[in-house]
Amino acid sequence: MKAMILNGLGFVSAPLYMFSKFFERIATEHLLGAGIKAEHITDDRLGNVLNALQEKGLSEIFLSISLKAVEKYIVNIETAHLDSSSFHVDGKYENQGEGSIEITHGYSRDHRPELKQFMMNLIFTGDGDIPLAMEMVSGNQADKARFAELLQEFTKQWTFEGICVADAALYSKENPEKMVGLKWLTRVPLSIKTAAELVESTKVLEPSSLKGYNTLECQSEYGEVKQRWVLVESAERRKSDLKKSLQKYNKPRKSAIKSCNH
Numbered sequence: 237m238k239a240m241i242l243n244g245l246g247f248v249s250a251p252l253y254m255f256s257k258f259f260e261r262i263a264t265e266h267l268l269g270a271g272i273k274a275e276h277i278t279d280d281r282l283g284n285v286l287n288a289l290q291e292k293g294l295s296e297i298f299l300s301i302s303l304k305a306v307e308k309y310i311v312n313i314e315t316a317h318l319d320s321s322s323f324h325v326d327g328k329y330e331n332q333g334e335g336s337i338e339i340t341h342g343y344s345r346d347h348r349p350e351l352k353q354f355m356m357n358l359i360f361t362g363d364g365d366i367p368l369a370m371e372m373v374s375g376n377q378a379d380k381a382r383f384a385e386l387l388q389e390f391t392k393q394w395t396f397e398g399i400c401v402a403d404a405a406l407y408s409k410e411n412p413e414k415m416v417g418l419k420w421l422t423r424v425p426l427s428i429k430t431a432a433e434l435v436e437s438t439k440v441l442e443p444s445s446l447k448g449y450n451t452l453e454c455q456s457e458y459g460e461v462k463q464r465w466v467l468v469e470s471a472e473r474r475k476s477d478l479k480k481s482l483q484k485y486n487k488p489r490k491s492a493i494k495s496c497n498h
Contacts, residue, residue, distance in 0.1 A: 316368060321356050401422070
């Protein structure tokens with residue numbers, strides 16, 4: 237485990253059979269223990285360690301380490317942020333065995349849709365982005381279906397009473413009901429008709445306590461759960477959008493004037 241952690245700090249793209257090369261110019265006995273040499277750190281040994289971790293449960297091990305780290309370093313956990321990442325792999329990965337995650341095609345966040353992938357759900361604290369909980373999942377996970385359940389599990393494991401933060405993948409018609417009892421913050425996707433109508437409305441926004449931002453609060457019962465929606469307007473973003481719109485308008489305008497003159 238120590239060897240893999242050291243390797244993870246800067247030599248992660250090489251295959252396992254090259255792992256020992258990383259330690260040839262490193263004081264392995266000083267770092268890892270008396271009698272340990274680079275040639276002892278083989279891909280077979282690493283494979284055995286990885287299998288043992290899988291059998292024990294990666295999420296459980298990660299959680300126990302996180303709990304101790306938060307306690308030791310007095311990490312503030314007033315907010316917990318949830319997101320998912322995809323990791324593409326080479327190879328067919330056809331029969332992965334019962335109980336394993338499925339390495340398969342899915343939405344690729346690292347822009348390699350032609351390759352199979354697996355995914356990781358990660359919850360981390362707003363104080364220093366310290367990871368609190370981790371879950372490895374199949375490459376075709378639907379974030380909307382899993383995120384609400386994962387946050388519920390997290391709050392029970394950590395007795396967490398802060399605010400759960402996630403992107404629009406958290407929000408769906410079913411999830412607000414699943415998150416009753418939690419404090420949560422997310423962005424409502426504009427694919428929801430009510431949200432799109434609110435953004436396009438002519439309602440007047442009021443200046444907020446943050447310079448350059450105007451807001452409008454309203455109540456919603458989408459998914460049959462009472463919520464507070466906040467419409468936010470950024471002055472800088474508005475200026476940028478208007479500039480882009482003007483450029484988009486001017487291009488065909490100049491072309492039309494040129495054609496007209498001709």
